[in-house]
Amino acid sequence: MFGIVSPAWLVYGGIPCAICLGIHYAPFAYILIGGTLRNMDANLEEAATILKASRWKILRKITLPIVRPALLSTVLLVFASSISSYTVPLFLGVRGDFWTLSLKMKSLLGSGQKVGEGYVIAVVLLLFSVAILLVNQLSIGKRKSFTTISGKSSQVTYVNLGKAKWFIFILTGAYCVFFAIVPLISFAIESVVQESGDLSTFTMYYWITGEETSEYIQGSVGLLRNATVWKAFLNSFLMSAAVAFLAGTFGILIGYSIAKKRKTGLANYVSSLSFFPYLIPSMSFGAIYLAVSCQQAFSFLYESLFLLILVGSIKFLPFASKSGTNAMLQVGGEIEEAAIIQGIHWYKRMTKILFLIQKSSFISGYLLPFISCMRELSLFVLIASPGLILTAVLANYQTYDLTQMSNGINLIIILMVLLSNMIVNKVTGASIDKGIGGN
Amino acid sequence: MPEIKLEHITKRWGKFVGVKDMNLYIKDRGFITLLGPSGCGKTTTLRMIAGLETPTEGRITIGDTVVFDSVEGINVPPAKRNVGFLFQNYALWPHMTVYDNIAFGLRNLKWNKEDIDKRVKELLEMLKISQFAHRFPNEISGGQQQRVAIARTLAPRPKVLFMDEPLSNLDAKLRLEMRSELKRLHLDTNSTFVYVTHDQLEAMTLATEVCLIKEGVIQQYDPPLKLYTYPNNLFVADFVGNPSMNFVDSKAKKLKNSEIEVDFAGVKTIFIPNEPIDLKNEDVVLGIRPEFIKIVDDSNIVGKVYATLPAGMETTIKFKINDQIMTSVVFGIIDYELDSNISIDFLGKNICLFDKVTGENLGLGRLVNYSKK
Numbered sequence A: 001m002f003g004i005v006s007p008a009w010l011v012y013g014g015i016p017c018a019i020c021l022g023i024h025y026a027p028f029a030y031i032l033i034g035g036t037l038r039n040m041d042a043n044l045e046e047a048a049t050i051l052k053a054s055r056w057k058i059l060r061k062i063t064l065p066i067v068r069p070a071l072l073s074t075v076l077l078v079f080a081s082s083i084s085s086y087t088v089p090l091f092l093g094v095r096g097d098f099w100t101l102s103l104k105m106k107s108l109l110g111s112g113q114k115v116g117e118g119y120v121i122a123v124v125l126l127l128f129s130v131a132i133l134l135v136n137q138l139s140i141g142k143r144k145s146f147t148t149i150s151g152k153s154s155q156v157t158y159v160n161l162g163k164a165k166w167f168i169f170i171l172t173g174a175y176c177v178f179f180a181i182v183p184l185i186s187f188a189i190e191s192v193v194q195e196s197g198d199l200s201t202f203t204m205y206y207w208i209t210g211e212e213t214s215e216y217i218q219g220s221v222g223l224l225r226n227a228t229v230w231k232a233f234l235n236s237f238l239m240s241a242a243v244a245f246l247a248g249t250f251g252i253l254i255g256y257s258i259a260k261k262r263k264t265g266l267a268n269y270v271s272s273l274s275f276f277p278y279l280i281p282s283m284s285f286g287a288i289y290l291a292v293s294c295q296q297a298f299s300f301l302y303e304s305l306f307l308l309i310l311v312g313s314i315k316f317l318p319f320a321s322k323s324g325t326n327a328m329l330q331v332g333g334e335i336e337e338a339a340i341i342q343g344i345h346w347y348k349r350m351t352k353i354l355f356l357i358q359k360s361s362f363i364s365g366y367l368l369p370f371i372s373c374m375r376e377l378s379l380f381v382l383i384a385s386p387g388l389i390l391t392a393v394l395a396n397y398q399t400y401d402l403t404q405m406s407n408g409i410n411l412i413i414i415l416m417v418l419l420s421n422m423i424v425n426k427v428t429g430a431s432i433d434k435g436i437g438g439n
Numbered sequence B: 001m002p003e004i005k006l007e008h009i010t011k012r013w014g015k016f017v018g019v020k021d022m023n024l025y026i027k028d029r030g031f032i033t034l035l036g037p038s039g040c041g042k043t044t045t046l047r048m049i050a051g052l053e054t055p056t057e058g059r060i061t062i063g064d065t066v067v068f069d070s071v072e073g074i075n076v077p078p079a080k081r082n083v084g085f086l087f088q089n090y091a092l093w094p095h096m097t098v099y100d101n102i103a104f105g106l107r108n109l110k111w112n113k114e115d116i117d118k119r120v121k122e123l124l125e126m127l128k129i130s131q132f133a134h135r136f137p138n139e140i141s142g143g144q145q146q147r148v149a150i151a152r153t154l155a156p157r158p159k160v161l162f163m164d165e166p167l168s169n170l171d172a173k174l175r176l177e178m179r180s181e182l183k184r185l186h187l188d189t190n191s192t193f194v195y196v197t198h199d200q201l202e203a204m205t206l207a208t209e210v211c212l213i214k215e216g217v218i219q220q221y222d223p224p225l226k227l228y229t230y231p232n233n234l235f236v237a238d239f240v241g242n243p244s245m246n247f248v249d250s251k252a253k254k255l256k257n258s259e260i261e262v263d264f265a266g267v268k269t270i271f272i273p274n275e276p277i278d279l280k281n282e283d284v285v286l287g288i289r290p291e292f293i294k295i296v297d298d299s300n301i302v303g304k305v306y307a308t309l310p311a312g313m314e315t316t317i318k319f320k321i322n323d324q325i326m327t328s329v330v331f332g333i334i335d336y337e338l339d340s341n342i343s344i345d346f347l348g349k350n351i352c353l354f355d356k357v358t359g360e361n362l363g364l365g366r367l368v369n370y371s372k373k
Helices: A014-039 A042-050 A055-083 A087-096 A101-111 A115-139 A164-190 A227-260 A265-279 A282-294 A305-315 A317-330 A333-341 A346-357 A359-375 A390-399 A403-428 A432-438 B042-050 B098-108 B113-126 B142-154 B172-189 B200-206 B224-229 B234-239
Strands: B004-013 B016-026 B031-035 B057-062 B065-069 B083-086 B160-164 B192-197 B209-214 B217-222 B246-254 B260-264 B267-273 B283-288 B293-296 B301-310 B314-321 B324-331 B341-346 B351-355 B361-369
Touching (some): A014 A055, A014 A087, A042 B083, A055 A115, A087 A390, A101 A115, A115 A265, A115 A282, A164 A403, A227 A317, A227 A346, A227 A359, A227 A390, A227 A403, A265 A305, A265 A317, A282 A305, A305 A317, A305 A359, A317 A359, A333 A346, A346 A359, A359 A403, A390 A403, B004 B042, B016 B217, B031 B042, B042 B083, B042 B192, B098 B113, B113 B142, B142 B172, B234 B283, B234 B351, B260 B283, B267 B351, B283 B361, B293 B324, B314 B341
Parallel strands (some): B031 B192, B031 B209, B083 B160, B160 B192
Antiparallel strands (some): B057 B065, B209 B217, B246 B260, B246 B283, B260 B267, B283 B351, B301 B314, B301 B341, B314 B324, B351 B361
16 A cells, blocks of 8 residues: 555564554553652752752653653553453464464464363463562562652643654654554555555445355455444444443542552552453463353353453453552542431432542543443454454464455554444543553 | 832633733832732732743832733743742742752853852852751751742842742741741842742731732732731731731711710710711721720620630620620630620721722711710
8 A cells, every 4th residue: 555565574563563562552651650740749850950950860860760760660560461462463464474382372272172272372471471470569669669640839830842843743744644644544445445555446335235255254245235244243332331331430449449448458468459351461361261150050151242242341450459459549538428427328328429520530431431332352362253253253364364354353443443433432531541540 | 129019910711810910019129928818819919920831911010120011912931030939839840859950940051160160059058958968858847948049049039039838838837937037038038029828927927018808809008907907808807916806887867076975785885086087888897906995894895705715815806786796805714704794995097998889988087875974
């Protein structure tokens, strides 16, 4: 497309996987580190300015050390997520003969004979994450741990970027266009052309045809008539909604209990426990539940939507509980106590007072699992049958090289995510980044 | 020598005016406080002098150097203004020990190791925090953090020291203690202090001059006791002093010999000004400090005790004359029964007469009972 032919090594293999994952996790890093930076008191830097420290020195000696814990956890968490990532290597790695642990695991678990080896990989991945978690805990030594939020006057001072302003503007603008808008358009285009990148072969064939587009997949008719796709779409939606409801509600409740018992050992324990599912690689997580559902006693779970909801709501609980906890901690205890004194029932306190005060944070607590769930594949790939949810359908079409069909499905997923985010945003004023402590 | 001059300083954010055409002269080795209610522009003024905030218009001079001039486009960065700044929340760097916090500025100035060590130890000693040298800021109490912040600011021996409500995060007892230490520090360091506070008592007790600001405009710039006895207007009179001044709305009528008849709450009194007064309106406000109202055995003015607040050293009495509530302070261990009648008289020559319309102070004088005259 666009007449630029990329060399093969830049399209498939290890390097593109790395680039792609890097871009994928950039917003994550932005939210984590940006949140810390935003909470950092400008006075800390001003104090150094007054003492004649240069800008570079301030950055090196003051700013970076203060955000270092956040920086380090981000690096480690991204590392942990990347090592077990499945989706990106699936699309970009396989054809470049770039096999990752998670890809290997999927093929082993799917093979039927070497299932044991697959579980071994799942355990290895799990151990990796635990090791990273330990490193993270150790590096944030107890004595030097500090909160950056301090006292009353948090002055906000804007840095005058001078001429660099335009440079940064163009750079970030180009970044957005290249990584957000171009892919969207190209998905749309790719789903309506016969030959990749050749607009003269325009056709709506893959959207509306009644013929089977692939001999390997049954019922692989045009996307708009494709019963499998629509059913999967509905399933995806239902599952995401259920997961969002469960995870979000539990997140609020966890947040509430942590806030109530703040600073006690139990609260810290619950808090770290609720974050634990996040650190388990999605694939290992899926493997665990695959193992569970293969047991005789739990066979009713096997490849059922219910299992997906169960897995999803546990896996995405950390986001929800994090935003729930943040929101609850912000509401002072007195606000609730004022209601208790007046004899207002617990349920009413929750719904009429606490929820309304922190409405936008709580809603993002629901929104986050919903969106993550809509687009999640690696978590479900082991436990969902190929036609059950939209991302699984996508993976199936991709396996059989049906570019147009998979691009079309991809477009549907992306639009769905953007649309739901936009609707919630408009209706409630909540946004995702508010949830993860980035307010 | 570091005297500071502000000429026609204005700060605007969009349409909002934070500081309006301010002129201020701070003399060398003064200790001045910028006082005013929150949001009046005092912190902004301080940050503009320090260079942390850029004025929209005007000119600032520190010593012989023009550090800011909007017309000539001069704006010296804060690092080159040779000033110290003490922040309200101390702004200690959480990842450095107390020692490193203090030493940071000196290392920046490329002092050699022994000198730094000597200076830091001297400051630790002076502020009595030697035992905390190797702790991190989150491991010491608020009062100790405060001292570390002071030590860090003093380390490079700045000739001008700016302080932004440095005591407001401390408890009442510690605050009192730190006040006298700051005053001592001012003498010992031989530098100019500019101090921002919203606490009038703090401003009065510390400063050589108080600059009272309201909505970005200086209301009065005078030594504290002058501010107290001769407030320029109703706002100053009300802001300074605790318990605050009694304000009594009354009608004025000029008599012979520049004497003025003032009636309030059904009481007829005569105001004898110290110097002749130019009376423009008949609506005036009498300003009477609580300590100028004396409770006597017998007089024509009788009030009813509304509430008493005995504090040991003195007792504050609120009483009613008809519907007018007034406050008096009586020294000594004394209390009055509620709803009992008391007779009062007015003391001294420092009772103020304000124009009700403009709020301007017309002059000081005596207040005497009409019938006694």
